[in-house]
Amino acid sequence: MPEFLRDINVTTLAAPLFIVLILAEILYIRFARRGGAYESRDAAASVFMGLGSSIIDGLLGFISFGILMLAYRLAPYKLPVNWVTGAVCFVLVDLSYYVAHRYYHRSRWGWAAHVIHHSSQHYNLSTALRQTWTGLLTGAFLLYVPLALMGFHPLLIGFCFGLNLIYQFWFHTEVIDKCPRWFEAVMNTPSHHRVHHASNPRYLDANYAGVFIIWDRLFGTFVAERSDDPPRYGLVSNLGTFNPLRVATHEYAGILRDITRPGLSLKQRLLYIFAEPGWCHDGSRKSSRQIKADYVARHPEHAGEPGL
Ligand SMILES: [Zn+2]
Numbered sequence: 153m154p155e156f157l158r159d160i161n162v163t164t165l166a167a168p169l170f171i172v173l174i175l176a177e178i179l180y181i182r183f184a185r186r187g188g189a190y191e192s193r194d195a196a197a198s199v200f201m202g203l204g205s206s207i208i209d210g211l212l213g214f215i216s217f218g219i220l221m222l223a224y225r226l227a228p229y230k231l232p233v234n235w236v237t238g239a240v241c242f243v244l245v246d247l248s249y250y251v252a253h254r255y256y257h258r259s260r261w262g263w264a265a266h267v268i269h270h271s272s273q274h275y276n277l278s279t280a281l282r283q284t285w286t287g288l289l290t291g292a293f294l295l296y297v298p299l300a301l302m303g304f305h306p307l308l309i310g311f312c313f314g315l316n317l318i319y320q321f322w323f324h325t326e327v328i329d330k331c332p333r334w335f336e337a338v339m340n341t342p343s344h345h346r347v348h349h350a351s352n353p354r355y356l357d358a359n360y361a362g363v364f365i366i367w368d369r370l371f372g373t374f375v376a377e378r379s380d381d382p383p384r385y386g387l388v389s390n391l392g393t394f395n396p397l398r399v400a401t402h403e404y405a406g407i408l409r410d411i412t413r414p415g416l417s418l419k420q421r422l423l424y425i426f427a428e429p430g431w432c433h434d435g436s437r438k439s440s441r442q443i444k445a446d447y448v449a450r451h452p453e454h455a456g457e458p459g460l
């Protein structure tokens with residue numbers, strides 16, 4: 153195992169770069185009078201959530217790492233670490249990220265953790281720092297176990313995961329409109345990820361990619377940004393709070409309220425935890441599928457378009 157992968161936390165190393173780029177974006181928006189907006193309370197909450205997330209990951213990372221090490225010990229063949237295995241690992245980590253991210257959006261248990269990242273009504277570089285505090289609870293790290301069983305060293309998996317997160321920083325911006333066509337075709341970009349953060353019906357549950365947008369194109373979840381339907385950022389029902397503790401816990405509190413209601417069957421209680429966000433037993437809330445169906449019923453001329 154190359155020494156440089158030991159004791160290296162790439163996202164922490166990149167923190168100064170994040171700060172410089174955020175300051176540059178603030179200055180650009182101020183002087184160019186375009187490219188989005190910053191709201192100080194919102195940006196401060198994002199930075200605080202990013203700090204909290206790295207501290208919790210630093211304290212509890214040994215649990216997921218330990219499980220990946222156990223799987224790696226079981227691997228019949230241990231792959232060497234070189235440029236080729238590193239590149240293959242990077243691509244496979246990105247595929248695992250796509251699956252994990254899709255689970256975060258399609259199961260309320262994953263959503264309860266990931267909702268933090270979508271809780272800002274702004275879209276700028278500081279939004280990228282809004283990371284979950286409860287990622288471990290989702291169990292999504294288990295999606296990386298197959299890579300360890302294939303013989304990729306967990307330190308290499310962790311390194312690729314860190315690079316993946318760093319890549320995802322720069323495209324949280326409205327300063328860049330579209331990149332060159334070939335780049336938009338293969339890579340995740342500001343335009344593709346603006347769609348992911350939007351609550352317009354056609355954009356819900358689209359563009360889960362981390363680095364390569366090809367996964368969304370392959371698995372049918374890609375929706376292109378349209379100039380006639382500009383993204384509205386935030387949640388379907390926004391929280392109306394900048395309090396990081398409330399942002400980090402509100403969906404868990406909602407789950408607790410729902411599963412302790414009287415008169416529900418065990419199956420209904422389980423569905424309140426694991427079914428898609430917005431699922432309910434009495435028709436009082438809407439899932440993204442119902443929101444899309446309602447939109448198409450009101451605007452039949454858009455039926456059949458991507459995302460609807
Ligand atoms: Zn997301």
Ligand SMILES: [Zn+2]
Pocket residue numbers: 269280324345349
């Ligand atoms: Zn994002």
